[in-house]
Amino acid sequence: MTSPVGLHRVVEPAGVLPQAAWRLDARPEIAANEVRIRVERLNLDAASFRQLWEKHGGDGDAVRAEVLEIVSARGKMQNPVTGSGGMLIGTVEEAGRRSPLGLKPGQRVATLVSLTLTPLTILDGLARWDGRSEQVPCDGYAILFARSIAAVLPADLDPQLSLAVLDVCGAPALTARVVSRHVADRERAGDPSPVRVAVIGGAGKSGSLSLAAARRAGAARTVGVVPVVAERDALAAAGLADAVALADARDPVALSTAVTTALGAPADVTVVCVDVPGCEHGAVLATADGGTVVFFSMATSFAAAALGAEGLAADVTMLVGNGYVPGHAELALGLLRSEPGVRALFESRLAAD
Numbered sequence: 568m569t570s571p572v573g574l575h576r577v578v579e580p581a582g583v584l585p586q587a588a589w590r591l592d593a594r595p596e597i598a599a600n601e602v603r604i605r606v607e608r609l610n611l612d613a614a615s616f617r618q619l620w621e622k623h624g625g626d627g628d629a630v631r632a633e634v635l636e637i638v639s640a641r642g643k644m645q646n647p648v649t650g651s652g653g654m655l656i657g658t659v660e661e662a663g664r665r666s667p668l669g670l671k672p673g674q675r676v677a678t679l680v681s682l683t684l685t686p687l688t689i690l691d692g693l694a695r696w697d698g699r700s701e702q703v704p705c706d707g708y709a710i711l712f713a714r715s716i717a718a719v720l721p722a723d724l725d726p727q728l729s730l731a732v733l734d735v736c737g738a739p740a741l742t743a744r745v746v747s748r749h750v751a752d753r754e755r756a757g758d759p760s761p762v763r764v765a766v767i768g769g770a771g772k773s774g775s776l777s778l779a780a781a782r783r784a785g786a787a788r789t790v791g792v793v794p795v796v797a798e799r800d801a802l803a804a805a806g807l808a809d810a811v812a813l814a815d816a817r818d819p820v821a822l823s824t825a826v827t828t829a830l831g832a833p834a835d836v837t838v839v840c841v842d843v844p845g846c847e848h849g850a851v852l853a854t855a856d857g858g859t860v861v862f863f864s865m866a867t868s869f870a871a872a873a874l875g876a877e878g879l880a881a882d883v884t885m886l887v888g889n890g891y892v893p894g895h896a897e898l899a900l901g902l903l904r905s906e907p908g909v910r911a912l913f914e915s916r917l918a919a920d
Contacts, residue, residue, distance in 0.1 A: 569598035571713035576686050578642065585712075586684035591642035593686035593710065599665040600713040604676065606657040606687070608727070609703040610734045613771070613842035614865040615646035615653065616701045622648075627698030634703070638689050644682040651865035652682030653701070655709060656720060656730045667713050675726065677733045678709065679716040679896060686710040700920035702727060718896040729900070731772055731913055736899035738773035738863045739780035740892035742766075742838050745859050749835050750785035761787030763830040765853055767816050768840035769808055770798035770912060773863050776899055777838045778807040779906045786836070790829040792816065801915065805908030816841050822849030839864055847872040848879070856882040863888035 569575050573585040576592045585591055597603050611619075611634075623629035638644050644652045656677045659670045670676060678685060691706035711717060720729050742764075749762045764781040768774040769791020781789050791808040793799050794815055803811045814825035816839075827833055833855035839846055844866045851872065854860050860883055862872065872885055903910055 569600055571600060573684065573686075573712040573714075576710065576712075584684070585643070585686075586681065589641065591686045593642035593688045595688070595708055595710075597661055597663050597710060599663040600667070601663050602659060602666050602668055602670050602711040602715075602717075603661045604655070604657040604678070604709045604711060605660045606655050606705050606707040606709050608657075608730060609644065609653055609655045609682065609705050610730050611644070611653040611701045611703060612646070612649070612651035612681075612865055613701060614649045615651045617842050618646060618649050625699075630698035631693050631696055634698075635689060635693055638687055643685055643687050649865055650683070652685075654678050654680070654682060654730070654734050655685070655687075655705075656726055657709065660708065665713075666711075668711060668715065668717060670711075670717060670719075675720045676717040677720055677730055678711065679718055679733060679736070679891070680711075681890070685715070702730065702917075702920060716891065721900060724900070724903070727917055728903070728913060731917060732776070732899050732903050733896055735773035735776060735863075736895040737888055737890035737892055738838070738840060739776035739902060740895035740898050741861060741886070741888050742777040742836070743780040743784040743898065744892060745861055745886070746781045746784035746786050746836055749859070762835050763787065763832060764789045764836045764838070765792060765826045765830065765834035766790070766808070766838045766840060767792045767822070767846060767850060768842075768864075769793055769811070770802040771840055771842075772913065772916065774838070774840035775802070775805065775807055775909050775912045776902055777840060777863075779902045779909050780898070781836070781838070782807070783902075788830055790826060790834075792822065792825060801912060805912050807906070807908045816846040816849050817843065819849040819852045822846075823852040826853040834858060836861070839867065842866050844868060848875040851876045851879055851881050851883060851885075854881070854883045859884045859886060861886045861888055
C-alpha cells in the first residue's frame with residue numbers, strides 16, 4: 568500500500584516519516600499517487616551549505632564529494648549535522664494516475680517541500696558543480712508524494728531566480744501573517760503606537776523578502792540587521808528597510824542595542840533569517856514584551872531559544888517557520904516582481920554565486 572506521505576519509501580528506521588528516516592527508497596518506478604521529476608538543479612539550504620563549506624575549508628571538490636556521499640547513502644539530501652536539505656527544480660517525467668498534485672509530464676516545476684524528505688538519485692556525479700555555491704546543477708530524478716507540494720515555474724522569470732525565491736517563500740508569507748495580526752490587534756485596542764519589525768539577516772534571500780512583506784503588511788518602521796558593511800550598503804541601496812543596523816547577531820547585547828536604537832524601542836516582531844547558530848538570545852532580547860519572534864533559520868537551537876526566553880523573563884511568543892503558508896509561492900514571486908530592491912539583491916547574489 569502506498570502512503571500519501573511517503574511511508575512506503577522509508578527504508579530505515581521503520582515506522583517514521585520520510586523526513587525523520589535515515590534512508591529512503593529512491594527507485595525511479597512510481598506508485599499511482601506519486602510523481603517523478605527529472606532534476607536539473609538543487610538549491611541547498613543555506614545553513615547546510617555553510618556547514619559543509621566551513622567543514623571542508625572552502626574546498627569545493629570536497630563539498631561536492633560529501634553531497635554525493637550523503638545522497639547515495641541516504642536516498643535524499645539531508646545534511647547529518649544541520650538536519651536540513653533544500654529544494655529543487657526540474658521537469659515532470661511521469662505522474663501517477665491517482666496523484667492529486669495536478670502535474671503533467673513536460674511541466675517545469677519547483678518542489679516546495681524539503682529535500683530532507685524527497686527521494687533523490689543523482690546520475691551525473693554533479694560534474695557541472697564546483698561545490699562553491701548553494702545552487703547545484705544536477706541531472707537526476709526525484710519522487711514527489713501525494714502530500715508533497717510543487718509550483719509550476721513562471722515563464723517570465725529565469726529558473727535560477729525562481730528557485731532562489733521559492734526556496735525561502737515561507738518566510739515572507741509567515742512574516743506578513745504575523746505583522747498583520749499585530750497591526751489588527753492594535754487597531755482593535757485603539758492603540759495608535761506603531762508596529763516595529765526587525766529582520767535579522769535582512770540582506771539575505773529570506774530576509775529581504777521578509778522586510779518587503781512586513782512593510783506591505785502594515786509595519787510602521789522596519790530595521791534590517793546585517794553583520795558586515797557590504798551587506799549594510801547593499802540593503803540600504805535596496806530601500807527595503809527604514810533603517811539598516813550593523814551588528815553580530817550572536818552578541819545578544821549588541822543586537823538588542825542595535826535594534827532598539829534603530830527602531831526607537833524593542834521590536835514588536837523579530838524575524839531571524841541568519842544561517843549561523845547562536846542568535847537565539849539576541850533575538851529574544853531585542854523583542855518587546857508581548858511581541859513575537861519568528862525563527863526561519865535551520866541553524867536555530869530551539870532549546871536555546873526557549874530556555875533563553877525563560878532566563879530573560881521575556882514574555883514573547885516564539886514561532887518556528889515551517890516553510891509552508893497557503894499562497895506562499897505566489898506571495899514571494901509577487902514581491903520579487905513588484906519590489907525592485909528585492910530583485911536587485913537576488914540577482915546580485917546569483918551573479919556572485
